[in-house]
């Protein structure tokens with residue numbers, strides 16, 4: 001599986017930018033999507049949670065210490081174990097502030113009770129998910145031991161008690177944890193960006209979803225495979241509405257939407 005080159009992604013982004021709705025809601029005939037744009041996407045308030053979490057990201061971005069990282073590659077087995085510098089992982093793996101804060105606002109707005117995150121890394125986005133609604137429970141999955149340890153330290157630092165971190169290879173831990181997952185009211189799928197894995201996590205999570213569930217997929221246009229996975233997800237018979245923000249794709253199953261609709265919105 002090869003990801004698109006920087007040039008290809010830039011070209012795709014330009015195409016997205018001009019094809020997308022202007023991000024203000026003009027011409028959007030779905031009241032639900034219009035409200036999503038005005039109340040969530042374009043909510044520019046500076047929530048106190050942002051000031052709690054971003055300093056932790058900044059701290060990670062300065063850490064020159066190395067840790068041992070298990071690289072799961074594109075497949076199901078660990079392909080290599082290598083030493084990596086914490087700040088390099090923080091710079092390349094974490095969802096940027098703009099998107100992590102959008103996830104915070106989505107949780108704040110919809111108040112999902114049970115949240116699943118596939119791919120914890122250092123837990124920055126997990127903190128946003130957990131702080132947005134302290135009544136919700138976040139179950140987050142991570143396969144790399146030392147990365148998971150740092151995430152747990154970050155949760156402790158903020159005093160978050162509504163997070164459970166499950167360590168190990170997703171391909172095993174997700175299935176094992178499924179019976180204990182009451183419901184995936186919101187799922188953020190941000191790890192192992194291959195078509196097979198993405199569609200596999202989608203079908204597993206669908207087993208614990210309902211009409212009100214919201215699934216968010218990361219890097220939907222990162223490679224040809226991810227483009228294909230996103231197209232299959234859009235076609236799924238249970239999916240009723242999708243919102244493509246280029247770097248993430250949001251999926252709804254609400255049966256009130258009688259006709260399946262796909263929106264591409266500038267963000």
Ligand SMILES: C[S@@+](CC[C@H](N)C(=O)[O-])C[C@H]1O[C@@H](n2cnc3c(N)ncnc32)[C@H](O)[C@@H]1O
Pocket residue numbers: 070072073075076093094095117118119120121122123124125126141142143144147168169170171190191192
């Ligand atoms: C992109 S990072 C997650 C970033 C995080 N959601 C955030 O926004 O801060 C993906 C993580 O998934 C983990 N991962 C990838 N494939 C995995 C697998 N098959 N099993 C377990 N962990 C895996 C990696 O170790 C990495 O830390």
